[in-house]
Amino acid sequence: xxxxxxxxxxxxxxxxxxxxxxxxxxxxxxxxxxxxxxxxxxxxxxxxxxxxxxxxxxxxxxxxxxxxxxxxxxxxxxxxxxxxxxxxxxxxxxxxxxxxxxxxxxxxxxxxxxxxxxxxxxxxxxxxxxxxxxxxxxxxxxxxxxxxxxxxxxxxxxxxxxxxxxxxxxxxxxxxxxxxxxxxxxxxxxxxxxxxxxxxxx
Amino acid sequence: xxxxxxxxxxxxxxxxxxxxxxxxxxxxxxxxxxxxxxxxxxxxxxxxxxxxxxxxxxxxxxxxxxxxxxxxxxxxxxxxxxxxxxxxxxxxxxxxxxxxxxxxxxxxxxxxxxxxxxxxxxxxxxxxxxxxxxxxxxxxxxxxxxxxxxxxxxxxxxxxxxxxxxxxxxxxxxxxxxxxxxxxxxxxxxxxxxxxxxxxxxxxxxxxxxxxxxxxxxxxxxxxxxxxxxxxxxxxxxxxxxxxxxxxxxxxxxxxxxxxxxxxxxxxxxxxxxxxxxxxxxxxxxxxxxxxxxxxxxxxxxxxxxxxxxxxxxxxxxxxxxxxxxxxxxxxxxxxxxxxxxxxxxxxxxxxxxxxxxxxxxxxxxxxxxxxxxxxxxxxxxxxxxxxxxxxxxxxxxxxxxxxxxxxxxxxxxxxxxxxxxxxxxxxxxxxxxxxxxxxxxxxxxxxxxxxxxxxxxxxxxxxxxxxxxxxxxxxxxxxxxxxxxxxxxxxxxxxxxxxxxxxxxxxxxxxxxxxxxxxxxxxxxxxxxxxxxxxxxxxxxxxxxxxxxxxxxxxxxxxxxxxxxxxxxxxxxxxxxxxxxxxxxxxxxxxxxxxxxxxxxxxxxxxxxxxxxxxxxxxxxxxx
Numbered sequence: 048x049x050x051x052x053x054x055x056x057x058x059x060x061x062x063x064x065x066x067x068x069x070x071x072x073x074x075x076x077x078x079x080x081x082x083x084x085x086x087x088x089x090x091x092x093x094x095x096x097x098x099x100x101x102x103x104x105x106x107x108x109x110x111x112x113x114x115x116x117x118x119x120x121x122x123x124x125x126x127x128x129x130x131x132x133x134x135x136x137x138x139x140x141x142x143x144x145x146x147x148x149x150x151x152x153x154x155x156x157x158x159x160x161x162x163x164x165x166x167x168x169x170x171x172x173x174x175x176x177x178x179x180x181x182x183x184x185x186x187x188x189x190x191x192x193x194x195x196x197x198x199x200x201x202x203x204x205x206x207x208x209x210x211x212x213x214x215x216x217x218x219x220x221x222x223x224x225x226x227x228x229x230x231x232x233x234x235x236x237x238x239x240x241x242x243x244x245x246x247x248x249x
Numbered sequence: 250x251x252x253x254x255x256x257x258x259x260x261x262x263x264x265x266x267x268x269x270x271x272x273x274x275x276x277x278x279x280x281x282x283x284x285x286x287x288x289x290x291x292x293x294x295x296x297x298x299x300x301x302x303x304x305x306x307x308x309x310x311x312x313x314x315x316x317x318x319x320x321x322x323x324x325x326x327x328x329x330x331x332x333x334x335x336x337x338x339x340x341x342x343x344x345x346x347x348x349x350x351x352x353x354x355x356x357x358x359x360x361x362x363x364x365x366x367x368x369x370x371x372x373x374x375x376x377x378x379x380x381x382x383x384x385x386x387x388x389x390x391x392x393x394x395x396x397x398x399x400x401x402x403x404x405x406x407x408x409x410x411x412x413x414x415x416x417x418x419x420x421x422x423x424x425x426x427x428x429x430x431x432x433x434x435x436x437x438x439x440x441x442x443x444x445x446x447x448x449x450x451x452x453x454x455x456x457x458x459x460x461x462x463x464x465x466x467x468x469x470x471x472x473x474x475x476x477x478x479x480x481x482x483x484x485x486x487x488x489x490x491x492x493x494x495x496x497x498x499x500x501x502x503x504x505x506x507x508x509x510x511x512x513x514x515x516x517x518x519x520x521x522x523x524x525x526x527x528x529x530x531x532x533x534x535x536x537x538x539x540x541x542x543x544x545x546x547x548x549x550x551x552x553x554x555x556x557x558x559x560x561x562x563x564x565x566x567x568x569x570x571x572x573x574x575x576x577x578x579x580x581x582x583x584x585x586x587x588x589x590x591x592x593x594x595x596x597x598x599x600x601x602x603x604x605x606x607x608x609x610x611x612x613x614x615x616x617x618x619x620x621x622x623x624x625x626x627x628x629x630x631x632x633x634x635x636x637x638x639x640x641x642x643x644x645x646x647x648x649x650x651x652x653x654x655x656x657x658x659x660x661x662x663x664x665x666x667x668x669x670x671x672x673x674x675x676x677x678x679x680x681x682x683x684x685x686x687x688x689x690x691x692x693x694x695x696x697x698x699x700x701x702x703x704x705x706x707x708x709x710x711x712x713x714x715x716x717x718x719x720x721x722x723x724x725x726x727x728x729x730x731x732x733x734x735x736x737x738x739x740x741x742x743x744x745x746x747x748x749x750x751x752x753x754x755x756x757x758x759x760x761x762x763x764x765x766x767x768x769x770x771x772x773x774x775x776x777x778x779x780x781x782x783x784x785x786x787x788x789x790x791x792x793x794x795x796x797x798x799x800x801x802x803x804x805x806x807x808x809x810x811x812x813x814x815x816x817x818x819x820x821x822x823x824x825x826x827x828x829x830x831x832x833x834x835x836x837x838x839x840x841x842x843x844x845x846x847x848x849x850x851x852x853x854x855x856x857x858x859x860x861x862x863x864x865x866x867x868x869x870x871x872x873x874x
Binding site: 070071072074075078079081082083085086088089090093096097100102175176177179180182183184186187191205209 | 357358421424425426428429430432433434459460461462463464466467468470471474478479480481482484487488489490493497500862865866
């Protein structure tokens with residue numbers, strides 16, 4: 048029986064796997080983000096279930112929407128600096144890439160500071176984890192998002208450290224593009240949270 | 250050992266000696282073996298738990314176990330069998346076989362793979378340490394609130410909340426790994442629709458885990474926060490809704506049962522064609538019905554909650570979708586029967602277990618359909634009928650399928666054949682014992698015996714069948730001893746297997762048994778579904794398979810890889826990161842003990858950070874020696 052080999056190249060393009068490790072890592076990051084969608088989806092569902100269950104305690108009226116809008120704007124801006132960092136590293140401009148990474152870290156930390164300030168305010172006004180299911184769900188959802196931002200800040204800081212030691216090449220486990228994907232995802236989730244938690248309540 | 254070259258003599262000796270090489274291994278085959286051995290050990294633990302339960306229930310007014318001990322045992326039996334035995338044995342097969350079946354040299358992320366394994370192992374050990382440290386979870390594997398959140402003076406359900414959380418992370422890690430491997434690392438010409446069905450079912454399983462695990466994760470965090478941080482998610486007095494836990498649990502829990510059974514379905518879709526000497530009947534139908542089961546699996550969770558007081562509209566909707574699942578499942582069953590039909594059958598142990606799978610799964614599947622009928626389900630709910638049902642799909646289904654897989658693939662893993670006589674003893678004992686144990690439970694359930702009851706009074710008509718079930722469970726125990734003896738004995742007495750002992754169809758049989766560390770000297774170029782069969786057989790004028798005159802078709806020369814084969818180097822960072830994460834988890838379990846919990850959390854987090862940073866900084870492959 049003759050062995051046909053010519054159809055192989057049509058169905059499986061060797062060129063497309065020229066950088067297989069890169070492609071593989073990106074696939075895995077997308078899969079992970081898909082998992083995260085369901086993680087946040089379950090918490091957002093919980094919040095929607097409990098959004099009016101305040102036990103006559105503080106509810107949505109304590110939100111300071113202008114303040115949170117400002118911190119949301121800061122977080123979204125960090126996506127811009129992340130893109131600029133990624134593009135600098137693509138051009139192999141390590142120095143400029145680092146500057147944008149530091150900027151991204153700064154914006155992320157500012158957002159986290161805003162969240163801590165906000166939590167303190169709310170606790171002072173009587174909304175705690177135990178006040179009502181509304182309080183539990185609010186702190187859990189925004190708290191886990193904050194933890195994701197913090198994890199992102201840690202990843203970005205590691206990237207800066209690796210870059211300073213000249214070890215930020217595609218041969219290493221973490222690279223800028225994957226961190227960027229993660230960072231943008233965390234920002235997008237915040238858009239949903241901001242809408243559902245803060246804006247829908249007005 | 251980073252780089253090897255393609256010469257006649259491969260010219261390297263991978264370091265495979267000693268404990269250290271196992272602790273630092275990133276080889277998917279060795280990780281697969283470790284998953285398999287751990288799963289077998291935990292299966293024995295879960296089995297012993299089951300035997301204690303059966304002794305307690307053998308007659309009325311059992312006195313062996315207190316109610317408290319019984320609660321812990323049946324809870325741990327469920328958790329052990331599901332999370333520590335069946336899921337990891339699936340992971341063992343997936344780890345070992347996926348790269349071989351798609352012609353890859355390893356999984357996409359070898360170190361993540363090692364991390365997942367160690368996280369699983371340490372996580373299960375932490376869960377089991379609860380027997381000695383503070384008591385085991387005692388709120389059933391379903392962990393319903395308020396049962397799970399009210400009693401906080403014991404750490405039992407904290408073990409549950411954190412233990413399953415850790416195992417979930419391990420599952421997500423390995424699932425992302427498998428999907429990335431299958432999507433991006435297939436051999437030249439191995440299109441998705443030329444992949445073996447086992448690999449296809451692994452894709453579906455991995456997606457189910459990726460999308461369902463995070464949902465239970467949220468539920469487990471809520472349970473943990475309710476228990477330790479004063480949140481009121483499930484606290485009815487504070488307007489919390491315990492029903493929320495049931496929803497979150499079953500949004501995970503129902504896809505989970507397909508996670509347990511789809512890999513086994515994949516395995517028998519490999520063994521049946523091989524031992525019938527026919528191609529799988531309706532390959533595309535089998536693949537797509539597997540995908541359909543996966544999709545529908547996310548839309549049926551509330552059929553576990555028909556007695557919880559949902560609205561009639563919701564109940565009817567979930568009932569109908571549940572019945573719909575019988576359609577793709579039935580498609581698969583007819584395809585398997587179509588595969589056997591008219592085939593030249595080899596009735597060896599693997600084939601017997603595969604056929605046993607079909608028969609037992611039909612029974613379990615049909616009793617499952619009766620759960621979809623809401624009025625009937627209301628009667629059956631929380632009775633032994635349910636216990637009978639899910640043991641028919643999980644033991645008669647999953648376990649039979651995986652055992653068929655062991656008899657089929659163990660020769661590939663060890664290079665030695667299992668003993669067929671012992672294998673047949675194993676099958677018939679297990680088949681008898683299994684039906685004697687779980688068949689009567691249908692009757693017990695319909696006679697009103699509730700599940701999770703630690704004893705029952707005389708005179709309810711339950712004595713005879715409970716006695717039978719206990720006898721059956723010991724026959725299963727004996728059959729497992731035969732199996733373990735068979736596996737151990739193979740090491741010394743097994744006949745050599747050769748590359749392709751079954752005259753099989755898929756590319757994993759093209760390499761040596763056991764495969765070299767790089768799997769294939771030459772990565773196969775794939776032109777067909779059942780590539781290996783097409784390299785061995787042609788078709789004559791009457792459509793019959795005839796061996797090709799030149800025998801085996803070798804790889805064309807152009808697939809030589811430039812620059813040799815690059816294999817990942819061993820790494821100790823995955824085990825460090827996993828150890829740190831589990832230590833931190835144990836800290837959370839003992840959070841309420843104050844300084845002990847906080848200390849373990851901090852130390853564990855520091856160890857994990859060390860592991861992760863080292864991991865990220867470590868080059869994937871070292872320079873050539």
